[in-house]
Each structure stands twice: as C-alpha cells, then as structure tokens.
Amino acid sequence: MIEIKDLHKKFGRLQVLDGVSLQIADQGIFAILGPNGSGKTTLIKSILGMVIPQKGEIYVNGQPVKGQWEYRRQINYLPQIARFPENISVTELLQMIKNLRSQPANDAELIELFGLQGHLHKKLGNLSGGTKQKVNIVLAFMFDSPIFILDEPTTGLDPVSLLRLKDLLRKEKEAGKTILITTHIMDFVETMADEIVFLLEGNIYFKGTLDELKKKSNQQDLEHAIANILAENS
Numbered sequence: 299m300i301e302i303k304d305l306h307k308k309f310g311r312l313q314v315l316d317g318v319s320l321q322i323a324d325q326g327i328f329a330i331l332g333p334n335g336s337g338k339t340t341l342i343k344s345i346l347g348m349v350i351p352q353k354g355e356i357y358v359n360g361q362p363v364k365g366q367w368e369y370r371r372q373i374n375y376l377p378q379i380a381r382f383p384e385n386i387s388v389t390e391l392l393q394m395i396k397n398l399r400s401q402p403a404n405d406a407e408l409i410e411l412f413g414l415q416g417h418l419h420k421k422l423g424n425l426s427g428g429t430k431q432k433v434n435i436v437l438a439f440m441f442d443s444p445i446f447i448l449d450e451p452t453t454g455l456d457p458v459s460l461l462r463l464k465d466l467l468r469k470e471k472e473a474g475k476t477i478l479i480t481t482h483i484m485d486f487v488e489t490m491a492d493e494i495v496f497l498l499e500g501n502i503y504f505k506g507t508l509d510e511l512k513k514k515s516n517q518q519d520l521e522h523a524i525a526n527i528l529a530e531n532s
C-alpha cells in the first residue's frame with residue numbers, strides 16, 4: 299500500500315501539490331489523470347524520493363520514505379522522458395542494467411512481445427521515438443517487483459504495441475501487483491484502470507471508479523467527463 303498524507307510541493311512560487319492525501323491499495327491499476335502541468339509527475343517523483351516535498355509524508359508498505367532508499371527496490375519505474383546514452387546499443391544497455399542487478403530478468407520475453415529483435419544492435423540515439431519507448435518499457439518490466447510506477451508508458455506507441463502493453467499490465471495485475479500509471483489516452487484508462495485519481499490545481503479533484511466519475515459529471519464517457527470537469531473549473 300502507498301499512503302500519501304498532506305503533501306505540499308512548491309517550485310519557487312508555483313504551488314504544484316497543495317495538500318494531497320491519497321491511499322493506493324495493493325493490487326490493481328490506478329490511473330493518475332490531470333491536465334498538463336497538474337503535478338502528476340511531481341507526485342510520482344515524490345513517491346520515488348526524486349522530488350522532496352516541503353511538507354507531508356509518504357509511506358510505502360507502512361515505511362516512511364523520507365531519507366530512505368531501500369524501499370525503492372520494491373518499485374519498478376518508467377520515467378516520462380527516458381534519457382539513454384546515445385552511443386550504446388539496446389543490447390549493451392540491457393546487459394549493463396542486468397549486470398548491475400543480480401536478479402533474474404525476463405528481457406527476452408519482453409523483446410519478443412514488443413518486436414524489438416530487429417533493433418537490438420542499433421544505437422539508442424538512432425531509435426525512433428516509439429521504439430525508444432519500447433526499450434523504456436522493457437527496462438521497467440524486466441525485473442519482478444510488487445509496485446510499478448509508470449509515467450506515460452503509452453507515449454508514442456503504435457496500436458499493436460498499446461495492446462501488448464495492456465496484456466502486460468493485465469498479467470502483472472493478476473499476479474497481484476500495484477500499478478500506478480499516468481496517461482493522456484482515455485481509451486487506455488477506460489479499459490484498464492480500476493480506479494482514477496484526477497489532479498487539478500494542486501489537489502485531488504476526484505478519486506473513484508470510472509463509473510463514479512461518469513455519474514458525477516453526468517457524462518457517457520471518460521473523455522467527455524474530463525472535458526466537463528475542466529470546463530466547469532476554468
């Protein structure tokens with residue numbers, strides 16, 4: 299379980315998170331939604347200890363994360379913007395990461411799933427955007443972990459790869475994993491998310507199921523529900 303209590307984060311004068319409290323239960327897919335700049339990445343990075351909040355507490359499986367790093371071993375993270383060394387190949391990168399972690403890796407299976415076989419010897423700097431994102435996904439999923447934090451894993455993926463990603467997430471969820479995900483693809487949220495957290499102006503505007511959100515906003519689908527919320531709050 300991830301527990302966030304009264305989290306405040308300011309960058310200079312910009313109050314990005316203004317008292318966010320949130321509980322993420324074990325097992326399931328939790329979508330963090332919100333317009334660009336609403337603080338989704340900031341929230342995620344706070345959980346990972348990459349952003350230090352001014353106020354508030356975060357607990358991962360009951361342990362406070364402040365000043366700690368051991369808890370990170372329980373989390374697989376996919377960053378929104380992957381920065382890879384440009385001059386090494388996909389294989390070299392994967393091998394490097396595997397050498398650093400003495401844990402079994404299922405990269406071969408993931409390479410196959412995302413059709414990366416033909417790209418393994420290309421330099422990372424020469425990959426197309428979507429292919430680079432597939433490498434990002436392989437890195438995030440190749441080791442077993444109870445928690446996945448995925449910051450826009452859908453970026454740049456073609457429809458077939460999106461389906462593969464959905465299969466992968468379903469499999470991990472069935473295995474009992476907790477998956478926190480941000481995306482701007484509403485269809486993805488509609489088909490995958492057990493719960494939605496909607497961030498707006500530094501706070502949680504809504505937390506609940508898709509059906510609850512549609513009911514609350516009196517709309518038939520998520521896209522319209524969100525457009526409605528944004529129009530009402532602009």
Ligand SMILES: Nc1ncnc2c1ncn2[C@@H]1O[C@H](COP(=O)(O)OP(=O)(O)OP(=O)(O)O)[C@@H](O)[C@H]1O
Pocket residue numbers: 309312314332333334335336337338339340341378
């Ligand atoms: N290190 C930083 N220094 C200054 N401002 C920052 C920093 N990181 C984020 N911000 C600002 O905080 C706000 C929230 O950014 P964040 O990246 O959390 O948004 P987001 O919801 O993830 O947006 P997107 O949907 O575009 O990914 C933005 O206004 C951003 O410019």
Ligand SMILES: [Mg+2]
Pocket residue numbers: 338339340378449
């Ligand atoms: Mg972001």
